[in-house]
Amino acid sequence: MIEIKKGTPPAILLEKQEIAKAKNLNPRKSYELLNHAEKQTVLQALMKEQGHLCAYCMRRIPDERELPPDIDQVTIEHRLPRSYENNADCNQGLDYHNLFAVCSGNRGKRHTRKIRDLTCDAKRSSTHNQLTLNPCDPISLSKIKYKADGKMISDDENILDDIEVKLNLNCISDAVQLPQARKNVLDAFISQLPNDQEQILLSCKAALELFEAESDPKTPYIGILLWWLRDYINTVTQS
Numbered sequence: 001m002i003e004i005k006k007g008t009p010p011a012i013l014l015e016k017q018e019i020a021k022a023k024n025l026n027p028r029k030s031y032e033l034l035n036h037a038e039k040q041t042v043l044q045a046l047m048k049e050q051g052h053l054c055a056y057c058m059r060r061i062p063d064e065r066e067l068p069p070d071i072d073q074v075t076i077e078h079r080l081p082r083s084y085e086n087n088a089d090c091n092q093g094l095d096y097h098n099l100f101a102v103c104s105g106n107r108g109k110r111h112t113r114k115i116r117d118l119t120c121d122a123k124r125s126s127t128h129n130q131l132t133l134n135p136c137d138p139i140s141l142s143k144i145k146y147k148a149d150g151k152m153i154s155d156d157e158n159i160l161d162d163i164e165v166k167l168n169l170n171c172i173s174d175a176v177q178l179p180q181a182r183k184n185v186l187d188a189f190i191s192q193l194p195n196d197q198e199q200i201l202l203s204c205k206a207a208l209e210l211f212e213a214e215s216d217p218k219t220p221y222i223g224i225l226l227w228w229l230r231d232y233i234n235t236v237t238q239s
Helices: 011-023 027-031 036-049 090-094 120-124 157-166 178-191 197-213 222-238
Strands: 075-078 099-102
Touching: 011 027, 011 036, 011 090, 027 090, 036 075, 036 099, 075 120, 178 222, 197 222
Parallel strands: none
Antiparallel strands: 075 099
């Protein structure tokens, strides 16, 4: 996962928030004020600011795989679930900072996939668990690390639970192999580095600058690249 910097909310969200507030609607009912076309407008804004990557697994969205016709290639996710018990804010369902674009989550036709195959919002859709990880919070994201095999890890127990249980971001199944996908991206980058140690450092610094500047589209699974580059540069310059 990487930091998502939120832009200006689409005007339609602000309009619906005023209606929801006037009617004192709960988050679920307030979100239902959006029709399909309006949701698509919000979705396009979310995808653009995310560089067309899933907010959680960083797979390309819309999903490039061939999916059953009843499965959306990209959907709107509420980080704080609309059914979250503490519904003090009626506009939680329409809060742009609570909305993210996510992939299909490996849902099968008519949602027949087994739980172990589901990822991202599809994995936690039935639990309504609140996440510690926040794609807009660099502090929580800084606690994510990666292993050589591409697995995401963390020393923070709550964040590790988000990664491995709530979002299943280390999913290995016939549906997807997220650690291997990340490892492939990192291995491909490392294979192109020069042999000279000094040149490697210069290349890594230049690459980090380029990756940090990416806007839309961003490189799929870019999180592992950013982590590895920062870790490598920090280790070399401090040794």
